[in-house]
Amino acid sequence: MFAIYWLAVSLLTIGSSLAQKKMCSKIFFQNVNEELMPWIQVEGVYDLFSENNNFPVYLNKPSGLFFYYADGKEYNVKVLLFGHKIGEIYGLAAQLAPDFDPTTWLSSGTLNKNDLFGDIVKVWMYYSPLDKSYKKIERGPYIKAICVDDDYFQCDSRKLYFNDTITGSGGEVLNDPRTDYFANVPGVYRSVRPVLRHSRQNWYLYYRNGYWMVGSSYSSLNGDYFRVRDLALRPEYITHDWEYLSGSEWTTVSGLRIKCRGIANGANTCHGASTCTNRGTCVYTTGNETVCLCEDSAYGAACESRELCSDPGVPDSSVSVTYTGKRPGDIATSFCVTGYISSPTEFYICEQDNGRKSWMLESQQTCRAPSPVTVNPETNAPKTVPPRPYSTEMTISPDGEDTPERSEGFMIFVIAFFACHVLCPVFIWLAMILTTFARCSSRTQVGTPERSKAVGKIMDTRYMLMVRTFSAFFNFAFWVWFCSVCVCLSTHEKGSAHSPLFYWAAAMCGFCALFVAIEAFFSVERKGLSRIITWEYIQSLHRTPPVVDMQIEWYNWQTYRYAEYGTNPVTGRREYQGTREATVKVGRKLHSEPFSYTSWTDQSQQEIPCGGQILRVKISLDVSMDAVTSRFFEAQKFALVEKTQHLNKFYDFSRKDSLPDLHTDVVLCPNKDSVPPWMNEIFFWGATLLQLSWVYRWLFISRTRSVEYTLKKKVFCADSPSSTRLASSQQANPGNFPVKTGFISSEQESAAVNQPLIKCDHNSSQNYMSV
Numbered sequence: 001m002f003a004i005y006w007l008a009v010s011l012l013t014i015g016s017s018l019a020q021k022k023m024c025s026k027i028f029f030q031n032v033n034e035e036l037m038p039w040i041q042v043e044g045v046y047d048l049f050s051e052n053n054n055f056p057v058y059l060n061k062p063s064g065l066f067f068y069y070a071d072g073k074e075y076n077v078k079v080l081l082f083g084h085k086i087g088e089i090y091g092l093a094a095q096l097a098p099d100f101d102p103t104t105w106l107s108s109g110t111l112n113k114n115d116l117f118g119d120i121v122k123v124w125m126y127y128s129p130l131d132k133s134y135k136k137i138e139r140g141p142y143i144k145a146i147c148v149d150d151d152y153f154q155c156d157s158r159k160l161y162f163n164d165t166i167t168g169s170g171g172e173v174l175n176d177p178r179t180d181y182f183a184n185v186p187g188v189y190r191s192v193r194p195v196l197r198h199s200r201q202n203w204y205l206y207y208r209n210g211y212w213m214v215g216s217s218y219s220s221l222n223g224d225y226f227r228v229r230d231l232a233l234r235p236e237y238i239t240h241d242w243e244y245l246s247g248s249e250w251t252t253v254s255g256l257r258i259k260c261r262g263i264a265n266g267a268n269t270c271h272g273a274s275t276c277t278n279r280g281t282c283v284y285t286t287g288n289e290t291v292c293l294c295e296d297s298a299y300g301a302a303c304e305s306r307e308l309c310s311d312p313g314v315p316d317s318s319v320s321v322t323y324t325g326k327r328p329g330d331i332a333t334s335f336c337v338t339g340y341i342s343s344p345t346e347f348y349i350c351e352q353d354n355g356r357k358s359w360m361l362e363s364q365q366t367c368r369a370p371s372p373v374t375v376n377p378e379t380n381a382p383k384t385v386p387p388r389p390y391s392t393e394m395t396i397s398p399d400g401e402d403t404p405e406r407s408e409g410f411m412i413f414v415i416a417f418f419a420c421h422v423l424c425p426v427f428i429w430l431a432m433i434l435t436t437f438a439r440c441s442s443r444t445q446v447g448t449p450e451r452s453k454a455v456g457k458i459m460d461t462r463y464m465l466m467v468r469t470f471s472a473f474f475n476f477a478f479w480v481w482f483c484s485v486c487v488c489l490s491t492h493e494k495g496s497a498h499s500p501l502f503y504w505a506a507a508m509c510g511f512c513a514l515f516v517a518i519e520a521f522f523s524v525e526r527k528g529l530s531r532i533i534t535w536e537y538i539q540s541l542h543r544t545p546p547v548v549d550m551q552i553e554w555y556n557w558q559t560y561r562y563a564e565y566g567t568n569p570v571t572g573r574r575e576y577q578g579t580r581e582a583t584v585k586v587g588r589k590l591h592s593e594p595f596s597y598t599s600w601t602d603q604s605q606q607e608i609p610c611g612g613q614i615l616r617v618k619i620s621l622d623v624s625m626d627a628v629t630s631r632f633f634e635a636q637k638f639a640l641v642e643k644t645q646h647l648n649k650f651y652d653f654s655r656k657d658s659l660p661d662l663h664t665d666v667v668l669c670p671n672k673d674s675v676p677p678w679m680n681e682i683f684f685w686g687a688t689l690l691q692l693s694w695v696y697r698w699l700f701i702s703r704t705r706s707v708e709y710t711l712k713k714k715v716f717c718a719d720s721p722s723s724t725r726l727a728s729s730q731q732a733n734p735g736n737f738p739v740k741t742g743f744i745s746s747e748q749e750s751a752a753v754n755q756p757l758i759k760c761d762h763n764s765s766q767n768y769m770s771v
Contacts, residue, residue: 023048023056023106024147027067027116030239031141033231034192037126038333038345039091041065041324042082043233045152046145052086055102062154063324064296065090069102080117091322093134094121094143113147129320129335130344141231146239151285155236155260156294157301158184158329160196160205163259163287174201177287181261182235184329187360190218192331192347193233205235205258212238226253233331236260262291263301279303299327309350312359326350332359425473429466433458471519475694478512481505482691513691520688525697527665528616529681534671535607538619538709541659542602546623546713548595548633549656550640554648555585589647593640595633595655597715604712608668614675615668616706623657623713632717659711667704676703 025048032043046058046067055069065082072078074087080094100120112118124143125134137143159181166175175198182196182205189195193207195218203225206218212235215224227250228242235258242257243250262285263275269290270282276292280303283291294303308326315321315334323332332348348359436458444451488502520526559581566577608615625633637653644651669675679700687696 023111024113024116026148026150026152027058027145028148028152028237028239029143030146031143031231032233033141034233034347036137036139037092037124037143038335039082039126039322040192040233040333040347041322041331042090042092043237044154045148045237053102054106057086061293062156062296065324071102080121089127090324091127093125093127095123095125096120097122111147114144116145116147118144128344130338148239150283151259151287152237153260153283153291153293154234156280156292156299156303156327157261157263158194158299159261159301160235160258161261163257164253164255176200177259182258187351188218189349192349194235194329196235226256234329259285259287260289260291261301262289276303279306296325296327309359312348321348421473421477425466425470428473429469432465432469433462467519468523471516471523472694474512475516475691478509478516478691481508481512485509516691516693517688520684520693523697524616524618524665525700526681526684527663528667529679529684529700531663531666532672532675532680533666533668535668537666538608538668541619541662541711542604542606544659544661545600546621546715547658547660548597548623548715549592549658550595550633550637551590551592551654551656552640552644553588553590553652553654554644554650555588555652556649557583558586559583587648591640591644591647592656593636595636595715597629597632598718600713600715602712603714604710608707608709610668610670610705612670612674614670614679614704616701616704617666617668618706618708619662619664619666619711620708621657621659621662621711621713623715625715629715629717659713662711679703 027046029043029046032040034040041063042060042065044060044063044065046060046065048056049059049066050057052068053071057069058067059065060067064084066084066086067080067082068086070079070081070087078096078098078100080096082090082092084090094117097120105120109119124137126137127133128135161177161181162175163177164175165173165177168174179199180201181199182203183199185195185197185204190207193212196205197203198205202216203214204216204218205212205214207213208218210231211227211229212232213224214226215222217223224245226242226244228238228240230238230240232238238258242253244253245251270284272282275282275290276294277298279298280292280294283293285291292301292303294300297308298304298306309328309330310326312321312323312332312334317336318334319337321332321334323330328350330350332350334346334348336344336346351358351360437455440451440454440458444454482505484505485502488499488505492498492502560583561579561581563579564577565574567573568575608617641651641653667675667679684693684696684700687693
């Protein structure tokens with residue numbers, strides 16, 4: 001029983017592995033976008049053909065292109081390639097992950113039929129003949145291979161039909177899948193895709209801006225009945241679901257497909273090779289159609305035609321021309337040389353001109369300078385546009401493709417406005433800085449302490465001013481981006497994807513709102529509104545003694561050596577250029593203690609003239625000392641240095657003055673009843689959330705007055721210390737230069753430290769020399 005169990009498990013495992021190895025018999029390359037990748041001839045249905053390097057090989061019979069795996073021995077990278085032969089490359093490649101193993105990939109996991117090679121393809125690339133290098137396809141939608149059924153193939157008859165019956169509002173049959181069809185309008189294309197007309201209705205099947213449409217006109221933006229978002233170059237290659245217009249909304253139609261119309265002779269059966277004039281393969285589709293899949297040299301419903309376009313050659317404006325076939329509807333890509341305007345590529349299509357075949361310039365973007373535009377006749381009576389091989393004229397169908405969208409002007413304005421999002425605030429900030437400097441120069445004299453203080457204040461607040469300038473600008477920019485979002489929503493068709501501008505505008509709205517909210521939290525207006533006080537608060541600060549902290553940081557200097565590299569201008573390589581030394585602080589240790597003084601006095605101004613007005617007050621603290629107190633401060637400073645000198649070799653000393661319960665930004669009002677009900681922090685945040693932050697702030701600033709108030713405190717030490725001798729100590733000196741203590745004279749130091757260094761009050765027992 002045990003052996004039977006393991007045998008069953010092994011058989012199930014082998015069966016599962018074999019099932020996973022089975023590849024799709026037909027694949028189709030989806031999302032081949034001519035705006036991003038010029039080698040669009042690779043689009044088509046590929047049949048499973050053989051195997052190479054332990055990986056399946058697929059063949060597209062109309063173009064003769066193989067799709068195969070190259071293991072990296074020849075190309076130094078593992079890639080999936082297109083080529084007319086195994087080992088050749090036709091312009092497009094899919095780079096694989098370096099650790100990709102075809103055997104492991106085929107024997108493990110499951111196949112994703114909607115993206116067959118998506119888990120192994122790292123990036124798609126195409127060859128640029130002008131640059132002689134491969135370029136990455138940077139933007140989506142990305143190329144992917146999907147599995148398709150047997151009814152997907154190139155329709156050589158150039159006749160297509162909807163596979164479902166379509167009825168009108170009165171029950172009348174608008175489309176009969178058994179008899180009706182769409183046929184190519186000779187010489188009329190839109191973005192290298194054909195325009196087809198219905199055999200019975202005034203319907204056109206055409207392409208516009210990423211959609212295949214069915215409507216009453218291919219030159220108007222109105223009158224559309226059906227649509228599908230798909231980049232397929234031929235209608236028979238459409239793989240996405242169609243939608244129909246129901247009122248003002250687009251509704252998805254499940255199962256509606258474009259199929260190939262074959263030989264409409266009523267028999268719909270294959271009679272051997274003679275059915276296709278011995279130039280193709282006869283197949284019988286699920287749609288009750290007899291379809292001929294023609295050889296490379298034939299086309300038509302029964303492969304009856306054999307007249308092909310000549311070799312397109314290479315015009316003077318191009319470096320090379322590529323194509324995979326010369327039957328009607330086949331596309332050639334011309335790669336422009338440097339110096340020609342517009343697109344780096346242009347497309348030609350093989351078409352019939354008065355019984356002969358020639359290549360017609362279809363692309364609206366061209367290598368050469370444009371000449372007068374040739375426009376097709378009336379929509380309802382299309383005529384053949386005379387094709388000219390590599391004509392200097394640019395042939396355009398009257399499909400309205402050059403008609404600008406309603407919001408195009410606004411989009412251009414928004415894009416231009418975005419370009420100013422950095423420059424405009426910076427210029428405004430620089431103008432404000434220069435204006436402040438000019439005002440300072442007119443009010444103060446050169447070289448005076450007032451001038452130095454004013455300039456220092458400007459330099460200290462310049463970055464905060466920049467942030468506030470950006471905040472005000474972004475608050476305004478939010479509404480511009482919000483308007484662009486509304487415009488995109490008003491022009492958006494339901495059921496379709498939003499434009500990139502919509503997502504960009506929405507992201508910018510969020511960014512601007514977040515920036516303004518963060519800046520608002522740290523703004524002086526928010527701090528002042530959170531502390532609305534009366535004069536009693538200022539008086540309490542008058543009665544509060546100041547705190548003077550002595551802070552010392554001990555550290556050492558250490559020299560590091562770094563290697564420097566630079567790019568050699570001749571070889572372009574990064575080369576060693578020597579070393580450099582840098583000295584940095586290491587072993588930092590901080591210590592602080594309060595300065596002890598015996599008495600203090602408040603010398604602040606006892607009132608602020610407000611005249612009953614609400615004030616925005618910026619409070620600062622100024623603590624001063626007399627000569628005796630300064631000597632005691634130096635003595636305590638020296639004691640602190642002596643006490644902590646074991647921490648390291650060099651030190652930096654600083655003094656920090658503070659006052660308990662001191663708030664630097666407050667709103668001072670005569671009394672609480674004089675404050676308007678809207679002047680509080682709740683209204684401030686409400687306006688900020690509604691993106692009216694700066695409107696509220698400007699209103700708040702206009703109703704108040706800004707003043708500066710300085711709390712002046714003076715501290716005293718009553719007694720003088722007796723004389724003593726000071727020992728030298730090391731300060732910050734990375735270069736081993738002569739040490740400067742920064743203290744008072746040696747006689748004063750000697751007189752200040754001879755006794756135990758405690759407080760100004762000799763009755764105190766706190767000794768600063770104790771550790």
